[in-house]
Amino acid sequence: MTASLPQSLVLIGAGKMGGAMLEGWLRIGIDPKGISLIDPKPSDEMVALANDKGMRLNPSAKDIPAADVVVLATKPQMLDTAAPAVQAFIHPRTLLISILAGKTLGDLSARLPNAGAIIRAMPNLPAAVQRGATAAAPGKGVSAAQRATADALLGSIGKVEWLDDEGLIDAVTAVSGSGPAYVFHLVECLAAAGKDAGLPADVAERLARATVEGAGELLFQSPLPPGTLRQNVTSPGGTTAAALEVLMAEDGMKPLMRKAVAAAKRRAGELSG
Template identity: 80%
Template sequence: MTSPLPQTLVLIGAGKMGGAMLEGWLRIGMNPAGISLIDPKPSDEMVALATEKGMALNPDPASLTSVEVLVLATKPQMLDTAAPAVQAFIRPQTLLISILAGKTLSDLSARLPNATAMIRAMPNLPASVQRGATGAAAGQGVTGAQRAMADALLRSIGTVEWLDDEGLIDAVTAVSGSGPAYVFHLVECLAAAGKQAGLPADIAERLARATIEGAGELLHQSPLSPATLRQNVTSPAGTTAAGLSVLMGPLEPLIVETVAAAKRRAGELSG
């Protein structure tokens, strides 16, 4: 039996990532009447969306008798400032899901002493189109039913990897949390290279974008490994082999360094 999605959800921080998750949840048909958004300066788009869908925007905490799930999606640096307002939305049965990079369950407990059930999750931006990838770790106070509900909520916007060791969330952040930005930059680089190779800029951009889209979709649909898919593009002594002879040496160490830098930064954001 699949676990039910929460009937009542408060999203604190309706910015880029909170907004992406919200978009995903609305797409799968979550009831907007059960969703409340808290953001001191919501974007015009967020105000319009709240109005159109009938979601409460900055309601009085006392007006919400039930808050099954509270998703905390402010910037990590805003945790201290936001904590008093966050606490006002926590009920005895509330499950808090934090997506704050770097902030540990213990950092959260120190600021939110009334939160007894907490999950630290790291989603990513494609959640808005149900293709997110989330890593999650549950704190000790989380019941089996709450964990199942969180799993259903996060799985409704993509894949979920549960980790027994919360310490691994910083590595998740560096790989899949930040990962879409690495891929988007690859599109930028491929487009720039296409332009340098003589293509008109707009055509280079469209080809680069469609190439990453197509490669991503093929990865999604194919049972083959990335290495086999790469080999399937690479004709013996052909053009791809020539291109990869330049890329494959330096790319892996560069990506290892990239992920290490992002993971290091997550550690710096803790506390």
């Protein structure tokens, strides 16, 4: 189904992730005059952007049209105190999209009973550069048209994966939500290993960083599976093969990553319990 962009959208929480989504929405052509921003302490940059684009900043609910979409992007711990104010922006035809970590569809429905259509989404940090990975789980009241609209909104900051089972969100958190930190740590480790091998620390860090940047871009542009890309750079008996014998050993990277993801998933479950 072709998505229709919302004519009236309310963003509640205009911090880093909210701001990244806002930039994406403006880029795909949403009329800024139909956007309302709710944030008790907006940054100077957000105030300037709102003034420049003609977006409403902290209007009362009675001063804006009935919202097609409300996006909830506050800190998760603020849900209980913010709920009464959020309720006022939700009308019978409003779609609520929440990116609050650990807050389930049930949590949201209980605190925001006006919301008949709710989507829970989990974006990640690269959304800030429009290369995010977002997983989304729709509630039972979401129509096909509303899902298509949400797909367009979330797709403005990167790739979107739809989940039939909300219970998979904890696994998503462990893989893509926390995953950027794993990659950043890989760069740290590669740079440290380069220093130990004799490179100046600054050279090792620049090379490690550029290597991961380039490998990520190659993954982005290539249709080949990561395993094939790995094989393409590995000559039999060569230096890469020698390193991969260590990384792909029984006690190498795969079991370590499994333990890391399992720990993150377990903690995600504890936080949402």
